[in-house]
Amino acid sequence: MLYEFELLQKYNINIPKYKVCKNIDQAISFANEIKYPVVLKLYSKKYTHKSDVGGVYLNIRTDEGLKKTYSDLMKKIPKKDIQGVLVQEQAKTGLELFMGAKADEQFGHIILFGIGGIFVELLKDISARICPIELPDAYEMIDELKYKQLLFGFRGTQPISKKQIAELLVKVSKLVVKENIKELDLNPVIAYRNKYIVVDSRIIKG
Numbered sequence: 713m714l715y716e717f718e719l720l721q722k723y724n725i726n727i728p729k730y731k732v733c734k735n736i737d738q739a740i741s742f743a744n745e746i747k748y749p750v751v752l753k754l755y756s757k758k759y760t761h762k763s764d765v766g767g768v769y770l771n772i773r774t775d776e777g778l779k780k781t782y783s784d785l786m787k788k789i790p791k792k793d794i795q796g797v798l799v800q801e802q803a804k805t806g807l808e809l810f811m812g813a814k815a816d817e818q819f820g821h822i823i824l825f826g827i828g829g830i831f832v833e834l835l836k837d838i839s840a841r842i843c844p845i846e847l848p849d850a851y852e853m854i855d856e857l858k859y860k861q862l863l864f865g866f867r868g869t870q871p872i873s874k875k876q877i878a879e880l881l882v883k884v885s886k887l888v889v890k891e892n893i894k895e896l897d898l899n900p901v902i903a904y905r906n907k908y909i910v911v912d913s914r915i916i917k918g
């Protein structure tokens with residue numbers, strides 16, 4: 713996850729403030745530095761799908777709350793499988809999108825885009841292109857989504873910035889080609905009216 717966030721930063725992709733902490737004192741001091749609310753996540757080589765093992769705590773608002781969730785997490789996961797905890801700035805609620813990429817033997821890199829969060833598997837609404845892509849391709853990928861209405865305001869939801877998301881798709885496409893990435897998963901990318909933030913990523917080098 714450290715490597716992931718550093719790589720995203722190198723390509724000017726927006727991520728929350730974060731720190732991998734080795735103990736509760738470090739976690740508390742970082743949470744105070746970035747200000748509550750914060751998110752606490754399991755940092756483990758073994759468990760990369762963190763929610764599946766109860767490894768993601770949202771809406772932590774106080775030192776006491778942080779202590780409690782920290783000790784909960786330590787009880788839940790065997791010590792040998794914990795490499796630390798990730799403390800992250802909590803992002804505001806927005807529309808959760810998904811971006812992925814993989815290296816294909818036949819086609820080279822393929823980039824994927826869709827509605828994210830809990831809806832990825834339910835909606836199976838994904839568009840794909842062979843990399844590298846340019847801005848017009850990225851706009852097309854957005855327009856191809858069956859449920860694209862979700863992105864542009866639906867029954868009172870905020871429309872999100874198409875431009876920001878299209879530019880992000882282009883950046884991700886450049887990243888996977890230049891860094892020779894085998895597999896990349898940004899889920900969720902939380903999108904808003906005029907910005908986005910990538911709060912979770914999994915990247916495997918080629």
Ligand code: ADP
Nearest residue numbers: 751760761762763768800801802803899911912
């Ligand atoms: P995993 O996919 O490994 O289970 P995530 O880091 O994606 O773990 O966290 C699970 C969910 O928690 C996300 O889909 C998102 O809804 C929420 N979440 C995670 N990190 C943040 C954050 N920094 N701010 C706000 N919500 C978050």
Ligand code: MG
Nearest residue numbers: 899900912913
């Ligand atoms: Mg995730």
